[in-house]
Structures are given as C-alpha cells and as structure tokens.
Amino acid sequence: MKIGLFGYGKMGRMIEQLAVERNHQIVAKVDVDTQQIDFQSIDCAIDFSTPDAAFDNIKSCIDHGVPVVSGTTGWLDQYDEAVAHCKQKNGALIYASNFSLGVNLFFELNEKLAKMMAPLENYRVSMEEVHHVHKLDAPSGTAITLAEGIIENSDYNNWTLGKAKETEIAIKVKRENEVPGTHVVTYKSEVDSIDIKHTAHNRKGFALGALIAAEWLVGKTGVFTMRDVLNL
Numbered sequence: 518m519k520i521g522l523f524g525y526g527k528m529g530r531m532i533e534q535l536a537v538e539r540n541h542q543i544v545a546k547v548d549v550d551t552q553q554i555d556f557q558s559i560d561c562a563i564d565f566s567t568p569d570a571a572f573d574n575i576k577s578c579i580d581h582g583v584p585v586v587s588g589t590t591g592w593l594d595q596y597d598e599a600v601a602h603c604k605q606k607n608g609a610l611i612y613a614s615n616f617s618l619g620v621n622l623f624f625e626l627n628e629k630l631a632k633m634m635a636p637l638e639n640y641r642v643s644m645e646e647v648h649h650v651h652k653l654d655a656p657s658g659t660a661i662t663l664a665e666g667i668i669e670n671s672d673y674n675n676w677t678l679g680k681a682k683e684t685e686i687a688i689k690v691k692r693e694n695e696v697p698g699t700h701v702v703t704y705k706s707e708v709d710s711i712d713i714k715h716t717a718h719n720r721k722g723f724a725l726g727a728l729i730a731a732e733w734l735v736g737k738t739g740v741f742t743m744r745d746v747l748n749l
C-alpha cells in the first residue's frame with residue numbers, strides 16, 4: 518500500500534518504520550511546511566499531526582478521494598463536521614483516540630466494569646492519565662473515550678478536570694518526562710478500591726494499530742471505528 522503520512526513527528530516516524538517492515542511504501546511525508554501534495558499517489562493517508570491541523574488534513578484527503586486514518590487528538594469539536602463531510606463525499610475515515618490493540622481491549626473492559634459498578638452506590642469513579650511533557654492536549658483523547666464509555670453505562674453524565682460534582686468523573690492529568698501514555702480508572706469506596714490500568718511501554722502499539730486500520734480501510738467507504746476493524 519502507498520501511504521501518505523500527515524504529520525512527520527514522533528508518531529509519523531514510528532509508523533514509517535513499521536510500514537516498511539510490513540512491505541508498505543511511504544509516498545508522502547506531509548508536515549507543517551509542505552507546499553504540494555500528490556494525492557493521486559496515495560492509497561491511504563495516516564494523520565498524526567496537531568489538534569489545529571487535523572481537521573483540514575482530513576478534509577483535503579477526503580476531497581481528493583483518499584481514505585484517512587486519523588489518530589490526532591484534541592480536534593473532536595470538529596468530528597461531527599468531518600463525519601458529515603466524509604459521508605457527503607462518499608469517502609472513508611477512521612478516527613481513534615488510541616489505535617493500540619491493548620487500549621481497545623481496555624476500552625471494552627472499562628465499559629463492562631462501568632456497567633457492573635453502576636448499581637453500587639458506595640463507589641465513586643475517577644481517572645488519571647500520564648503523558649510526556651510535549652503533549653499539546655489535556656485530557657488525553659484516550660481519557661475522554663474512557664470517560665464517555667463510563668457515561669454511556671452509568672449515571673455519570675460528564676467529566677471534569679476540576680473538582681467533580683456528584684455526577685461528574687474527575688480526570689487527573691500528569692505530564693512527566695517522556696511517558697508514552699498511562700491510563701488508570703479507579704472505583705473507590707470507604708472499604709476498598711478497584712483499579713484498571715493500561716501502560717504503553719513505547720509508541721509501537723499505536724503505530725501498529727494505525728497500520729492495521731489503514732490496511733483494513735482501503736477499498737471501503739464510510740465512517741468507522743476500531744471496533745469495526747477489530748470486530749469487537
């Protein structure tokens with residue numbers, strides 16, 4: 518497959534490395550200073566850029582008939598517009614806040630646990646996410662997906678970075694050194710706590726998941742999630 522990388526930073530470079538191992542070709546490396554893009558040469562675009570660049574990148578790929586795998590976080594206020602645009606143009610799009618296979622299993626576990634905990638009034642849920650100091654957005658996209666998974670399966674109705682009201686999930690954000698990404702969901706009562714935790718040891722899992730999504734997406738039209746890709 519001929520891949521166009523949109524964003525040639527930490528993730529773009531990691532995807533390049535794994536893509537070559539999987540016999541793909543990188544035909545475009547688009548970054549902030551790129552002037553011209555040969556869309557016709559691209560079978561699938563993979564966008565790991567910045568919150569303010571992602572939507573325009575996705576839109577122009579769709580406008581040029583190029584399927585897009587989007588991993589950039591922090592742009593979701595424009596997600597519905599991207600979905601509508603993709604459907605209108607008969608394009609192909611997958612967004613995931615986290616492409617790692619482990620995290621996608623963690624998302625499923627989180628929803629199941631939320632359902633089990635919902636009737637137990639003695640427990641309160643909270644979350645913590647830890648990332649490297651270069652990260653532009655907070656909370657992480659993954660933390661937002663986890664919070665949404667709890668909200669869909671319980672009486673909680675919102676998340677907050679501040680002091681949580683009765684129906685809100687408190688998310689604590691930490692930025693430390695070069696941490697690739699750690700997420701913890703905690704249910705705490707007076708007598709005990711239940712924690713579920715995912716720790717990324719490096720960026721390979723994110724990159725592999727994005728490549729698997731790209732391989733799956735080519736030849737399809739529509740808006741998809743990693744649930745579709747992994748058949749969860």
Ligand SMILES: NC(=O)C1=CN([C@@H]2O[C@H](COP(=O)(O)OP(=O)(O)OC[C@H]3O[C@@H](n4cnc5c(N)ncnc54)[C@H](O)[C@@H]3O)[C@@H](O)[C@H]2O)C=CC1
Pocket residue numbers: 523524525526527528529547548549565566567568570574587588589590591613614615616617723
């Ligand atoms: N969904 C997932 O599995 C994961 C998502 N991410 C997200 O991916 C994004 C990128 O992460 P990193 O590679 O660590 O960041 P990075 O800062 O290392 O790379 C981002 C790159 O995008 C470039 N860029 C800026 N404007 C651009 C534009 N208009 N078009 C194309 N490129 C542009 C920057 O110059 C930089 O090289 C972040 O939003 C991060 O949260 C990161 C890891 C996993």
Ligand SMILES: O=C(O)C1=N[C@H](C(=O)O)C[C@H](O)C1
Pocket residue numbers: 590614615648652653656657658659660697698699
């Ligand atoms: O910026 C990162 O590095 C990461 N971003 C994603 C997020 O916001 O959840 C995924 C992963 O945690 C790494």
